[in-house]
Amino acid sequence: MSELDPQPFQLIDMLAASAWWPGLDAAQRQRVTAEVEERRFPGATVVMRRGETVEAWTGVIEGLVKMSSVSAAGKSVTFTGIGAGGWFGEGSLLKSEARKYDIVALRDTRIAWMPRSTFDWLLSSSIAFNRFLLLQLNERLGQFIGLVEYERMLEPDARVARCLAEMFNPHLYPGHRSELEISQEEIGYLSGVSRQRVNQALQVLARAKLVEVEYGSVRIVDLAALRRYGS
DNA sequence: TCATTAAATTGTT
């Protein structure tokens, strides 16, 4: 499998794999291709800082970012992680307001950067793009409603289970397989659980045949069961 | 190809 290492996922591949792409006509695709650029962020660097005005809609080509906020007490609170294939930032773009949260790359990450002008133009010219945004906003609404439940559910096993299930939302993060290349430390950042506890939780979930744990990655075996774990 | 080493990740306390 190493002799024919697949080419790295490129910006154009990421666009083509997005749910809204097939709905665009040739002219729209051409303009999007011309105006979206790739930006790279090393691990542990800020992609967008809270308070900055949002000038682009962004997608993850490769890597992993987290949406987080820092409380008055200085404690970092993570809301969600966004893996390859995911798009984010439409909320702040639509409302034309400053970012509400920090976006931090958890490891080396390549970002597809769509300027606001391109985004606005798609919004006013493509029904498919609008349909995608409606679906995405709806999915996220459901995700964050789940967070309320999540907060009260102190059981770390369940938090880890939900966190993993979120990362496999087929609409928000299309295309990637059941294998998630993420370290237990990164899962800890995303689920608000210590790395050590993540390790324990993964063993519980593995015994329940919901996931398979491998070095540096987790394979989702039973997504439906992960979603309802603990409820 | 194999051995050695460093770095990253995991498992345990």
Next chain:
DNA sequence: AACAATTTAATGA
């Protein structure tokens, strides 16, 4: 938080 064990990646013979 600290530590040991394990896996991976890089290096050079």
